Amino acid sequence: MQPIVESHQLRLFVMLARQLNMSQVAAELRMTPSAVSHALKAMEADLRCILFERTSRRMRLTPAGEALLPEAQSILSGMESLRTRAGAICDPEQNRIRIGASTTACQFILPPALREFRESFPGHAIRIEPCTARQAADHISADRIDFAVTLEPAAHGGLEFRFMAEDSLHFVVHPLHPWAIRRRVPREEVPTGKLIISETDEETFALIEAYFRKDRLTLTPFIEIANDEAIKRFVNLDMGVGILPRWIVAGEMERGQLTVLPLGRRQLRRRWGMLHAKGRKLNFAESLFFNICREVMRSLVETGGRSGEGLSVFLVLLTAGMRMAAC
Template identity: 40%
Template sequence: MKANVFDTRHLLAFAALARLGSFTQAAQELFLTQSAISHAIKALEEQAGCRLFERSGRRVSLTQAGEQLLRHVDKILAEMKSARNGLEELSRWGHGRLRLGASTTACQYILPTVLREFKQSFPKCIISIDPGDHARQVELLQQNRIDLALMLEPAGLKDLAFVPLFVDEMRYLLAPVHAWARAGRVQRETLERETLILYNQTSYTFRLVKEYFQAEGLPLANFLELGSMEAIKELVKIGLGVGVLAPWVARAELAAGALVSLPLGRRKLRRRWGVAYLRGRRLTLGEETFVGLCQSVTTEFAGPDSAAA
């Protein structure tokens, strides 16, 4: 039974002999003996089931079958050379790839600063970003379609490792003219009449907020949900409702007095952000650098009392 795949060593000998037309010269180029070249060609012809060379004294020339095979062999060897060059390129400083996943919020407020710093150390690294919600990031990691995911901590998934970055606190964000802002506290008796503006109803954050309100016995019937943090903040500014957001996504507005932050209640709703990856994977230098930069950039994102969380 003939083998389905040609031996690479036989193909190298074949290509050298076809180009040089001499067993002696082919042997010298490949640092082999003439006998080794002869055995390689004989084995290749037996595997191919036909003669590949015509012998005329010390010179050889390709048969028609040999010419046809050479066209394929040239392509195969060119691909092999390209593959080797690509692997060598990866081993050089600053080269390689980084496949990232991140929530829409992380893409907008965290990644730009992190990647700007990262590109200074790894200028030739090819970076791809797959934005999506929590469930999609978990799926992409488990399918090995991304290397790292900047996301909220996945609960109960033993196949994922998680490097914590910071803990934030979900709070009410409201316009300065709102009655709660003027009173300096949330008036629970008026909560049922308020329109809450929440992030995407299919998101992990919406689920956390809904569970919190249910556990606290708070009404969550009158709400709007949007897929953009910027849109939520703008609606809050013009008084169309009260947002439930983490203050770090509105740091500029809070500092300027355009928004006011108040706690949800006596019990805090906290979330843990970090970088997740498949457990058991050894992070590359580039990946470790990315995680370190995330830790540095998000130092100021933690909510009040987050150290105790």
């Protein structure tokens, strides 16, 4: 059996080919020039091939050395990649993702996304920190989370927002509510409509408030709660009027339990995405997770809440691979 070329021999060969100076390579490796020379001779003996022409003044690659160098570089790069990949799988510090997420993301986006993610990274530890977009910015700055799946904040200086999908908000009422019966919403009734909406410190409330401010309408919420399922429940009991995206109430609409009406002539759109520190490069696991979340969110919006079921990890991996350079 022929001797196997070892990693330190490959590294020595590649370094010598790059610098063509034995003394410099010896200093970099903290070896003596004599030791480097002996190591090179041993490698050439193992390969039964002369890699360098050496004179008292200079050294240069032989034709054989030039032919073998690309393969040596490729093997060395693969070995380094293997070590990095092993660290990502086995190192507890690298093998962890800390996610900030809005209540809506926790309820609807993360469950199907994490199920798909687990198929590729079963050993990753996941920690989820429920938070608003504004709180997420503080958590990222304080290094309490790696990134957040949330709505785009009004301002995100020092942070980067990666767009996933867009939805729009609507009035949601009981089928027997006067607005549902008339199939229209009198503008003058909006401020007194017993609105059941997200808490005032959330991005959604800020968007809603700004939308109606353009119509010179001031909103006074009847119930504030940061839980879309609870809002649906209150509206289903005919306790007031919710403001939610259509995809969240698609099932109730099909069953005739809730009715959706437009907020007005203008649409009120929200942008969903990932928020993280500016300039932060996502690793492979994080890049894959972003792509999965994006596909889940787009599927939710397009199919009316019936997403996340049967997402193809292969297709998402392909998407992630195509976009790694952008990360």
